[in-house]
Amino acid sequence: MSGPDFHYPGRRTVRRRRPVHGRRTVRPNLWLTPVMAVAFVAALATFQRFPGGAEAVSSAPAPSFFAGGEGAAGRDALSARFALCHSGGGRNCVVDGDTFWFAGDKYRIADIDTPETHPARCAEEAALGDAATDRLRTWLNAGAFSLESAGRDTDRYGRNLRIVTRGGTSVGSVLVDEGLARPWEGQRRPWC
Incomplete structure (x- = not known):
């Protein structure tokens, strides 16, 4: 047998037809x-x-997102890329040296006070406030961190009060050591 033609002795040649198919194109x-x-x-x-x-x-449950208590140093699991907040709310941005937005929620770092930037009362406060803002943004972008309960859940402005840590070290203590913040004393004091 060769090809589509079959020849049997004493019979006529039978030609098989190939099925006719429409041309199909494969479209992604x-x-x-x-x-x-x-x-x-x-x-x-x-x-x-x-x-x-x-x-x-x-x-x-929601509260478990905040590290605290035993073994808190090994639980740094929160991270994002932080920009500077230009106006109003944000998703992942830094407002000033002690306030930032993370995942759509506004946080106030509970263990420090930093110079105001909106508005600053003098040129020195503005410069120090800008430096604290940049340092907080750099610190948050440097790796995973934890949000620890600070006793009170929110402040009078509705911001979540948290102590922000990495490896058990508070960003507040880093800013205080660098001269960009003061430990929180229960009220603000002027920077000018």
Whole structure:
């Protein structure tokens, strides 16, 4: 047998027909690409907001996001890329030397007081406030950190009061050591 023709002795040649198929083109499902990209970014944002991945999303109550108590130094699991807040609220940005937005919530560092920048009362306070703001942003962007309870949950402006630590060291103590902040004394004092 060779090819599509068959010849049997004493019979006529039978020619087989090949089935006729329409030409099919394979088209990629281009609409699926943006849908998958959005799903990937949403999943990434969820895991960034909730430390510990899927387990934290499904089983951990909200207060467990804040490290504190025993073994707090090993639990630095929060991180983001922080910019400077230009106006109003933000997602991950630094307002001034003791206030920042993280994952859509506003935080006040509970253990320090830094110079005001909005508005500063004198040129020295403005310069020191800008330096404290830049230092806080640099520190937050340097790696994972923890938010520890400070006793009171919020201040009179509705900001979450937390002590911000990395490896058990408070960013407040770093700013105080560098001369960019004072330990919190229960009230603000002038910087001019």
